[in-house]
Amino acid sequence: MNNALAFIVVEDRQNKTLRLCREAAARAGEQLVVLTGTEAGYAYRRFCEIYVHLSSNTPAFEKICFRRYFLLADYLAAHPGCREFVLIDSDVLLFRGAGAHIAQLAGNAGFSGSFIRPAPGWNPCQISPHVSYWTATGLRDFVACVIETYSTPSGVQQLRDIADRFAARGVRGGVSDMTLLYLWAEASGNAAPVNRVQDGQVIDHNVNGGTNHLVREFRVRGGAKRLELIDGRPCLRTPAGDAVRVLALHFQGSAKMAMTHALEGRMRTVAALTWALQMARRAKNTVFRLASKMQQQTGRHVHTPPFADALAAKSHADRKAP
Secondary structure, eight states: OOOEEEEEOOOOOHHHHHHHHHHHHHHHHHHHHHEEOOOHHHHHHHHHHOOOOSSSOOOOHHHHHHHHHHHHHHHHOOOOOOOOEEEETTTTTEEETTTHHHHHHHOOOOOEOOOOOOOOTOOOOOOOOEEEEEEEHHHHHHHHHHHHHHHHHHHHHHHHHHHHHHHHOOOOSSSSSHHHHHHHHHHHHHHTTTOOOOOEEEEOOSSSSOOOOEEEEEESETEEEEEEETEEEEEOOOOOEEEEEEEEOOOEEEEEEEHHHHTTTTEEEEEEEHHHHHHHHHHHHHHHHHHHHHHHHSSOOOOOOOEEEEEEEEOOOOOOOO
């Protein structure tokens, strides 16, 4: 396998987040391709016709999240020499060695995404693609699986069952592209996580909190994983005190505000800022749970206050990873 993997971002907006993503990739010495188109062709239009909305996010948001795979399929059809690549979200910072590490982790898989090992009694059935290895064959197979799942009664019922479990727990989310990734990866033998520690190095699942592939896998400072520079390179600490080099950081949601500080090595500022954002996120989640409980008790839709909606605002670059 060629370790010089191309990294691809699907992002039609030219904003600060993408600029920082580009800058980090350049510093890391990784090739970054940015797909800015939004016309995904007939296959995507067909998907939109059969799509069934089962998420607490808006239909428009979820469809845009799915659209990236159809745009990637078109790109691969036009570039047959690209047989493998790493898809990243624009809110990811890469560091030197990321490509070689991911290539070694992936082995002969057709896909490797990021997920948290489920806790007893609750499996959200999600794999996040914010840093995910793909082969061209794997991407085509996944797109076909998405169409087939939404085209068949049994496939839609499987998704409804997952959405019902979210609703029963009063948890935000539901069915998204991450759900389809999980189901396809499990069925196709591509479930090995890209965010597992190997050779003292790791890909971050979500900078917000100490969980990575395992719950409470790393120490926390403020509202994020405890970051420190060792020989000029960002590292995490396990609860036992072992240093682990982090090769990609994922600034999900409002944590994007800390990207500049992390890129410039201001790790204590990252801690302070993410702590404040975590407090706001907890307030939003509390409001959502209370609204869900009231709706279940009264049978009527309960509108969340405007401040909660503002805290929950998303862009299509946000992954809904826990």
